[in-house]
Amino acid sequence: MTGGETSDYNAVPELLAMPVGKPSSFLADKGYDGDSLREELLFHGIRPVIPPKANRKDPPSCDFKAYKDRNRIERMFNLLKQSRRIATRYDKTAKSYLAFPSIAAARIWLPLFRNPGVVINSEC
Template sequence: MGRGDLSDAECELIGPLLPPERGRWARPAGDNRRFLNGMLHVLRVGCPWRDMHERYGKWNSVYVRFRRWAEQGVWDALLQTLVELGLTDDWQHTIDSTSVRGHVSAAGGKGGLVRTLLVDHAAALRAKNHARCDNQGLPLGFILTGGEASDYTAAEPLMEIPVAAPKALLADKGYDGDRFRESLLIRGILPIIPARSNRKVPEHPDYRRYRNRNRVERMFGKLKQQRRIATRYGKTILSFESFLNLAAPPYG
């Protein structure tokens, strides 16, 4: 077993959530565990699919299964199911964003940032990954935008991620806005957000609780240990978001 491959305990948790594969043209289907380990290898080391280690089988077979599962929504469902299993801490959630530098060949391609989000090539190479995490720093969902997008524009989409509502939401002053604060209070969520410097009547949050906001920063740091997350090599949004969802569960 290679470094970063799934353990038996992790396979017992993840295995039933993956779709069964049937052989095509009278050939037996490969083992899902071996294929998933190959995907995790590419995620971790950031290599092209063609350079995937041979112990995981043919690179094209692993890539085709990864892409097929992405188009079927398997990776989105995997993260959502793990969240629904009650593995998260919903006392308070945190939202934030981080910049992701794109590889020089990642801006083009059908379904890429340039054509899908209607941003220019410079913004596409400086993509932003907006994320929401629980009180323990476990990812709950992601929103991908161009690098010039404001954090505030992704605040409501992040709160619409179908997970349990927390008691409080932690965010930095980039998310300070009357409309967003009112939206949180209507949902029964206490906003713990410092005020912008230009606010006439500044809000004073509980700064002792606000110190826990560093958990989202640590989450980004852990995710970026996977080189396919630290640098966006994929040409399409679907591929990068699929790798994000693959990196989010507590394995690897």
Template sequence: MIADRIDALLADKGYDSDAVRDTLTSMNVEAVIPARRNRRNPAAYDRGKYRWRNQIERLFNKLKNWRRVATRYDKTAESYIGFVSLASVLLWLPFVHDA
């Protein structure tokens, strides 16, 4: 199960509800979700971890620039994951390549 492999869930204010927080707490997953403006008792969250949400979201947006990833042409999950891995490496290369 995926909950066994994660330590924290990063989400935006749209996921701020007691039901989501209770479910995550029961699975021993830290909820890194800022409170909505109208919440009576705002729950604390780790702002340092929440900053990673923006970078992760931008990575997915860059991956979706690849038409094959965005439209999911691949028939099997293995070939789809393989192409996502290839696209991720190609996005990562400019950051590690020193010219």
């Protein structure tokens, strides 16, 4: 967990060190475009899917077809942030703050298990 105004870019090494299955790709926006991050991802066997910044002299290639899947991630964050408590970080401690996204995610996902044909809208 990072601070509210801190870039998530700083948390990438901790994310890569997590004891979970290794992803095949790392989808991120232009804010994550940097040679050191790309090298770190490739070192771990993870394909970076990051569009290059406009000011790069020799821009690396990007799989824009795979990058379109990032939209799904952004929509999920949007659904989670519909809970004002998450978006505004009302909780004083990290422990209580980190518990609430799990509750919000369960609130979003549970209807899908009951009715598989249900489409989630922004009013969840």
